[in-house]
Amino acid sequence: MKKRLQNYINYIKNVSKDNVDKAFLEEMLVQIGFFQHERLIHLIVTVLFAFIFMFVCVLLYLMPSMLTMLLTLIVTVVMGFYIKHYFLLENGVQKLYEEYDRLKEMEM
Numbered sequence: 001m002k003k004r005l006q007n008y009i010n011y012i013k014n015v016s017k018d019n020v021d022k023a024f025l026e027e028m029l030v031q032i033g034f035f036q037h038e039r040l041i042h043l044i045v046t047v048l049f050a051f052i053f054m055f056v057c058v059l060l061y062l063m064p065s066m067l068t069m070l071l072t073l074i075v076t077v078v079m080g081f082y083i084k085h086y087f088l089l090e091n092g093v094q095k096l097y098e099e100y101d102r103l104k105e106m107e108m
Contacts, residue, residue: 002092052075057072
């Protein structure tokens with residue numbers, strides 16, 4: 001998803017004024033909608049992993065063992081990757097909003 005989002009942002013940044021019309025902007029809104037949906041799904045998964053992380057931390061506190069330490073470590077690493085991915089999606093969608101506003105100004 002990161003590569004697709006970055007490719008789309010680069011494509012939008014290189015669009016000339018001649019190619020911007022109402023149909024182009026509508027298609028861009030559809031693409032932004034796809035990325036927003038992906039961002040929402042990853043937000044839900046990230047929050048779920050945050051709850052799981054809190055649960056395994058409490059479990060580690062109540063039942064300290066190598067298994068619970070390993071489980072806590074695994075959940076922490078996975079949550080870190082989800083946070084990183086969500087951060088990239090969030091910033092990418094914000095860039096698309098800015099590019100959409102810029103192109104909308106060009107159309108007028």
